[in-house]
Amino acid sequence: MPTPVKLPSRPSARWRQGGPAPLHALPQLIDTRPDARGEIAAGLLAESAAIAPKYLYDALGSRLFEAITELPEYYLTRTEASILARSIPEIAATVGRGCTLIDLGAGNCEKAASLFGTLRPAQYVAVDIAEDMLGHAINGLRQSWPGIEMLGLAQDFSSELTLPPRVRAQRRLLFYPGSSIGNFVPGDALRLLTLIRSRCGNDGKLLIGVDLVKDAAVLEAAYDDALGVTAAFNLNVLNHVNRLLGADFAVADWIHRALFDRSLRRIEMHLEARRDLVVTWPGGQREFRGSERIHTENSYKFDLPDLAALLKRAGFERVSTWTDDRRWFAVCLASA
Numbered sequence: 222m223p224t225p226v227k228l229p230s231r232p233s234a235r236w237r238q239g240g241p242a243p244l245h246a247l248p249q250l251i252d253t254r255p256d257a258r259g260e261i262a263a264g265l266l267a268e269s270a271a272i273a274p275k276y277l278y279d280a281l282g283s284r285l286f287e288a289i290t291e292l293p294e295y296y297l298t299r300t301e302a303s304i305l306a307r308s309i310p311e312i313a314a315t316v317g318r319g320c321t322l323i324d325l326g327a328g329n330c331e332k333a334a335s336l337f338g339t340l341r342p343a344q345y346v347a348v349d350i351a352e353d354m355l356g357h358a359i360n361g362l363r364q365s366w367p368g369i370e371m372l373g374l375a376q377d378f379s380s381e382l383t384l385p386p387r388v389r390a391q392r393r394l395l396f397y398p399g400s401s402i403g404n405f406v407p408g409d410a411l412r413l414l415t416l417i418r419s420r421c422g423n424d425g426k427l428l429i430g431v432d433l434v435k436d437a438a439v440l441e442a443a444y445d446d447a448l449g450v451t452a453a454f455n456l457n458v459l460n461h462v463n464r465l466l467g468a469d470f471a472v473a474d475w476i477h478r479a480l481f482d483r484s485l486r487r488i489e490m491h492l493e494a495r496r497d498l499v500v501t502w503p504g505g506q507r508e509f510r511g512s513e514r515i516h517t518e519n520s521y522k523f524d525l526p527d528l529a530a531l532l533k534r535a536g537f538e539r540v541s542t543w544t545d546d547r548r549w550f551a552v553c554l555a556s557a
């Protein structure tokens with residue numbers, strides 16, 4: 222029998238917000254993340270074990286991901302930044318000053334902040350499942366941009382995208398950069414984009430960045446770098462699961478794997494057991510054979526025609542696209 226551990230209790234959904242309050246007294250961080258334990262246990266007990274990629278982002282995982290974005294092999298972040306730097310004047314001219322910028326998966330908010338000077342939003346809403354990073358980032362940004370009203374939402378927007386009444390309904394620009402849409406299998410990606418479209422209102426737009434299909438060696442190096450930072454990022458999910466579920470994963474028992482599946486057009490990240498072992502948690506356990514894997518992430522790669530088709534199916538009408546010279550990454554502005 223596993224030793225019972227004390228688990229943090231979390232109400233299933235909560236608005237850290239009472240009735241009407243003066244604007245200055247409202248919280249800057251609203252947390253509605255659901256309880257994770259049931260979902261994680263179900264994933265571990267599935268015939269092909271899986272842990273959802275959102276659990277990669279505890280405090281350390283968020284910092285490891287930041288480190289990944291600086292690796293020579295991980296071209297995505299800097300390629301997207303260079304495309305945005307070139308296209309943002311045109312985007313800003315289309316969107317106009319004073320929009321409400323809604324940042325989906327804001328992380329350290331750096332990408333969105335790099336657009337503030339040109340875009341001049343009136344309101345900035347940062348949504349992310351990683352609450353620790355969000356609070357810090359927003360506090361920092363407030364100092365530098367006192368003219369922009371800011372709000373953080375700790376939310377798993379893959380299951381809900383609930384925008385409180387303080388978020389203005391008009392002139393929204395939803396920002397979904399970094400190819401994060403690639404974490405979703407095609408049906409879920411379409412569902413999420415349709416949800417995003419519904420949050421755009423009748424005059425809103427979506428600015429999205431996606432990674433494009435390319436040479437397997439380039440892709441695999443980006444997800445299995447020489448320094449081992451991506452390996453640490455992947456393995457760290459086990460520490461997070463140990464805390465969330467009270468499980469007893471030993472990180473040293475697992476190996477990081479990242480492979481491109483060209484027919485499915487996705488990088489898959491897995492953790493592979495080094496030997497036969499048993500993992501236990503309060504109320505459950507799972508046996509793994511040596512070399513058995515836990516699937517931790519899909520990272521889909523797109524081509525431009527499919528991407529435009531996907532955005533249209535989600536309800537966007539006009540789509541403008543910018544890419545880099547190598548056509549490794551694309552940024553799209555899609556309007557309702």
Ligand code: AVJ
Binds near residue numbers: 289403443451518
């Ligand atoms: C943040 C989901 C876009 O898939 O490239 C980086 C996460 N995983 N290295 C990606 C990630 C491994 C990243 N996204």
